[in-house]
Amino acid sequence: MKDYHAAIINKWIFPYSIKLRKGDFKSKMDEAMQNQTLTREEIRDLQFEKLGELIQHAYRFVPYYRDTFKQIGLSPQDIRTWEDFEKLPILTKAQVREYNQQFLSEKQRTPLRNYKTSGSTGTPLKVFTSEISIASEYAARFRALNYYGVNIGDRVVQLSGVDRYTHTTGFKKAIGNRLYQPFKNFIFNRSVLPVNNISEEDLEHQWQFLQAYKPTYISGLSSALHYLARYIDDRGYDSGSLGIKLITVGGEKLFDFQKEILERVFKCPVADIYGSYEIGIAACSYPCGALHTNDDFVIMEVIKSSPEDEYGQIIATRLDNWEFPLIRFNIEDLAPQLETHHDCSLGLPFCKLDQIIGRHFDQIKLANGRVVHGTYFTGLLTKIPGIRHYQVNQRELDRFEILAVIDEDKYSIEGASIIKDRMNALFGPVEVTITPVPSISSEASGKFRVVRSDLV
Numbered sequence: 472m473k474d475y476h477a478a479i480i481n482k483w484i485f486p487y488s489i490k491l492r493k494g495d496f497k498s499k500m501d502e503a504m505q506n507q508t509l510t511r512e513e514i515r516d517l518q519f520e521k522l523g524e525l526i527q528h529a530y531r532f533v534p535y536y537r538d539t540f541k542q543i544g545l546s547p548q549d550i551r552t553w554e555d556f557e558k559l560p561i562l563t564k565a566q567v568r569e570y571n572q573q574f575l576s577e578k579q580r581t582p583l584r585n586y587k588t589s590g591s592t593g594t595p596l597k598v599f600t601s602e603i604s605i606a607s608e609y610a611a612r613f614r615a616l617n618y619y620g621v622n623i624g625d626r627v628v629q630l631s632g633v634d635r636y637t638h639t640t641g642f643k644k645a646i647g648n649r650l651y652q653p654f655k656n657f658i659f660n661r662s663v664l665p666v667n668n669i670s671e672e673d674l675e676h677q678w679q680f681l682q683a684y685k686p687t688y689i690s691g692l693s694s695a696l697h698y699l700a701r702y703i704d705d706r707g708y709d710s711g712s713l714g715i716k717l718i719t720v721g722g723e724k725l726f727d728f729q730k731e732i733l734e735r736v737f738k739c740p741v742a743d744i745y746g747s748y749e750i751g752i753a754a755c756s757y758p759c760g761a762l763h764t765n766d767d768f769v770i771m772e773v774i775k776s777s778p779e780d781e782y783g784q785i786i787a788t789r790l791d792n793w794e795f796p797l798i799r800f801n802i803e804d805l806a807p808q809l810e811t812h813h814d815c816s817l818g819l820p821f822c823k824l825d826q827i828i829g830r831h832f833d834q835i836k837l838a839n840g841r842v843v844h845g846t847y848f849t850g851l852l853t854k855i856p857g858i859r860h861y862q863v864n865q866r867e868l869d870r871f872e873i874l875a876v877i878d879e880d881k882y883s884i885e886g887a888s889i890i891k892d893r894m895n896a897l898f899g900p901v902e903v904t905i906t907p908v909p910s911i912s913s914e915a916s917g918k919f920r921v922v923r924s925d926l927v
């Protein structure tokens with residue numbers, strides 16, 4: 472049976488919801504579909520043209536870049552080749568945090584959405600995105616999903632660790648959780664299942680929900696989907712009957728063992744969507760098996776400090792977000808390389824990103840057998856004023872130590888009580904200590920882990 476709800480969202484509700492905020496999804500989608508037919512050289516030229524416009528805009532209207540270009544003694548006219556582009560300094564998260572408001576353009580074409588990144592590496596960051604850029608992200612995502620037979624408006628279940636109303640209380644929380652989000656979810660043909668603090672009953676509920684709701688596809692965190700797949704597998708349930716076309720994962724690393732079990736249990740392909748609030752949707756899996764970078768919307772680089780290094784830093788320049796431009800931004804993820812000339816069975820002109828490492832949120836197992844996903848802590852701690860970096864360490868089953876780099880002016884004792892109260896409310900009685908530290912050290916991979924357990 473034709474899903475009329477999906478068709479109405481696809482044709483009307485979705486494009487107009489973006490248009491209301493001055494984005495233009497339809498033209499971006501047309502552009503995305505057109506771009507996939509270009510040659511590699513044409514894509515390179517398109518990137519360079521878009522880059523030139525971005526740099527011009529940044530130089531004229533963005534205080535940070537006006538100053539930076541002056542300091543390095545360059546003007547946009549000096550960026551004539553890719554070699555010139557590679558001379559521009561790499562931008563760090565620390566710089567974006569420090570000069571945050573100076574990245575905002577004085578000339579804005581659309582309203583902005585602002586996001587506080589979940590701080591998957593333990594440090595929250597505020598970024599702004601224009602509607603034009605949001606439209607590009609959707610276009611890039613659905614260009615890939617179309618290959619799997621999934622379109623905008625198709626019924627989706629999202630397994631998400633983000634609770635938008637964690638830090639609101641009372642009336643606002645009740646309205647948000649019980650009315651506004653469910654209404655929005657209904658309109659967009661989607662349902663959101665929480666993944667934090669999951670018990671066996673919750674997994675059974677998720678399974679029953681999927682049977683009743685019959686989504687076209689499921690999206691979510693790979694670890695949360697992996698738990699669900701394992702549960703379904705252990706019970707011997709027949710998930711083939713769900714008729715799911717695709718699973719999309721994002722927000723953390725997709726491990727091969729997770730992909731294998733997801734494909735086997737749900738009897739459908741698994742597509743990885745790689746991106747972040749800072750860089751947009753930077754790469755998507757395609758049925759050719761490659762994780763292709765969305766070169767028409769983002770310039771990606773993998774830079775090694777020496778040729779012998781196994782992994783390089785992933786550097787991204789989002790091309791449509793003129794309102795908050797981040798040029799050569801170091802996302803702090805690592806990959807072995809970016810293949811510029813991938814022989815694609817689908818004939819796509821885009822680069823191929825080899826396996827990304829270092830997006831793994833750990834999970835914590837509690838005394839009662841429940842599992843808490845790392846995103847729970849990023850959701851909780853990111854919003855406590857004055858906590859700059861953090862790492863949650865499980866010392867014993869019921870004893871936690873949070874190492875925190877604290878901004879003394881903004882941090883207060885109430886912040887600490889909120890953390891303790893919420894953890895106690897969710898986990899049952901646990902001992903929580905918050906230890907101020909000057910810095911938090913990273914793992915050998917260079918990644919800062921949000922959650923660690925001494926028990927594994």
Ligand SMILES: [Zn+2]
Nearest residue numbers: 759761815816
């Ligand atoms: Zn390909």
